Amino acid sequence: MVPSVPDLVIPGYSHLRLDLDARDFGSRQSRLRHFQFGHARGLVPLVTRRGRAALEHSPIERCCVASEAGRPGRRTWADFCELQGLPREFTLPGFTLAARYRAVGNGVHVGVARALAASIRDAVKPLGFRLCLCGCARMVSGRRTLATDACKKRMQRRRDRPGVTGPGSVTVDLSPGTDLVTPRAAGAPGPSRFPVTELAAAYAGGSPDL
Numbered sequence: 001m002v003p004s005v006p007d008l009v010i011p012g013y014s015h016l017r018l019d020l021d022a023r024d025f026g027s028r029q030s031r032l033r034h035f036q037f038g039h040a041r042g043l044v045p046l047v048t049r050r051g052r053a054a055l056e057h058s059p060i061e062r063c064c065v066a067s068e069a070g071r072p073g074r075r076t077w078a079d080f081c082e083l084q085g086l087p088r089e090f091t092l093p094g095f096t097l098a099a100r101y102r103a104v105g106n107g108v109h110v111g112v113a114r115a116l117a118a119s120i121r122d123a124v125k126p127l128g129f130r131l132c133l134c135g136c137a138r139m140v141s142g143r144r145t146l147a148t149d150a151c152k153k154r155m156q157r158r159r160d161r162p163g164v165t166g167p168g169s170v171t172v173d174l175s176p177g178t179d180l181v182t183p184r185a186a187g188a189p190g191p192s193r194f195p196v197t198e199l200a201a202a203y204a205g206g207s208p209d210l
């Protein structure tokens with residue numbers, strides 16, 4: 001989704017906004033995509049990003065976009081597919097050239113999609129660890145509350161946004177033997193907000209049990 005899309009918060013569900021850059025998943029293009037994740041039991045998808053070390057000395061490629069077919073300096077179909085994590089020999093039979101570029105350009109980089117799918121399959125209870133307050137689902141340790149410089153900038157942008165109020169307080173049922181959490185926003189108009197980050201903060205403490 002595009003960055004300007006507002007947060008989709010569903011009452012009773014946790015809410016995480018994940019910013020995933022293809023460059024953190026083995027691509028030479030820097031391409032940021034935003035995903036929103038909610039879970040009725042507050043489970044957290046921990047997305048495993050790959051280091052950029054191997055890419056450090058390769059130039060950053062221009063972002064793949066849906067309109068690439070009509071742009072000057074269009075990259076070859078094989079190069080375009082490779083940048084999106086597809087095999088160079090990938091084909092889309094029956095599509096026109098423009099439609100092929102549009103389909104692949106609109107897609108999510110394969111490495112990002114795989115990492116996201118794996119994190120949802122293996123989603124965990126936010127127990128024994130803390131998550132970055134920005135909602136990116138990175139773990140933080142020690143006294144840190146934000147994982148990266150990008151997280152700090154993201155939080156700053158949110159603070160600077162006009163008319164933004166803080167999320168409502170969250171009630172968590174911590175009685176033993178239950179893994180159901182009961183969200184309840186206190187006194188806040190509109191849908192109750194139930195950020196997993198706050199839930200994780202409530203659960204914080206103890207040894208990691210991942």
Ligand SMILES: [Zn+2]
Nearest residue numbers: 132134136151
């Ligand atoms: Zn973060």
